[in-house]
Amino acid sequence: MSGPVPGPAPEKRHAAARRVADIDWTSWRAVDDCTLVFVIRNGRILLIHKKRGLGAGKINGPGGRREPGETFGDCAVREVREELGVTPRDVVKVGEHRFQFVDGYSTFVYVYRASGLDGEPVETDEAAPLWVGVDRIPFDEMWEDDRYWLPLVVAGRRFSGQWIFDGNRMLDYRLDVVDGP
Numbered sequence: 001m002s003g004p005v006p007g008p009a010p011e012k013r014h015a016a017a018r019r020v021a022d023i024d025w026t027s028w029r030a031v032d033d034c035t036l037v038f039v040i041r042n043g044r045i046l047l048i049h050k051k052r053g054l055g056a057g058k059i060n061g062p063g064g065r066r067e068p069g070e071t072f073g074d075c076a077v078r079e080v081r082e083e084l085g086v087t088p089r090d091v092v093k094v095g096e097h098r099f100q101f102v103d104g105y106s107t108f109v110y111v112y113r114a115s116g117l118d119g120e121p122v123e124t125d126e127a128a129p130l131w132v133g134v135d136r137i138p139f140d141e142m143w144e145d146d147r148y149w150l151p152l153v154v155a156g157r158r159f160s161g162q163w164i165f166d167g168n169r170m171l172d173y174r175l176d177v178v179d180g181p
Helices: 072-084 146-155
Strands: 032-041 044-050 063-065 087-089 092-101 108-116 114-117 127-133 159-167 169-178
Touching: 032 072, 032 114, 032 146, 044 072, 044 108, 063 072, 072 087, 072 108, 072 127, 087 108, 092 146, 108 146, 146 159
Parallel strands: 032 108, 092 159
Antiparallel strands: 032 044, 032 063, 044 127, 087 114, 092 108, 159 169
8 A cells, every 4th residue: 555654743743843943834733722811901911820731830811722613712702711700801812823842732822912801800720810010020930932922912012923942941932023904
């Protein structure tokens, strides 16, 4: 029997990459599609102390994996509800990330900004809410890449990033600010 020889599984194809330039991003596919949401109002940003899953113990924005058949926008709202018991309002996509980990895991993330929410955030088994001033974001307790792109979210700028990680350590990145609609 003859036929095409299959290449490595998508999650392994780019595992050896240690630089953004090592990956053909046009053929890259993520293991998981995810969202992050940052509610910003009155000079403060809503963050979470993440309790479980990827990034447990770090501070981040609420978000998580997209379910089959779910839009990214629906995922963003659902994840905030599940993690903090509130519904974000005026949710707008501001960025996207392609994260490749050297262990083979990868994730594609849409980043959203919201200007309000219905309800008051509550602690759940997934996350504890944390409001901080936009000028006091605790970058030292977050993923290393956040210090590069989260200020763009605060400023309402659009962006696209590609990131290479070895565990919690960022090896390389490319971040483009996207002008226009």
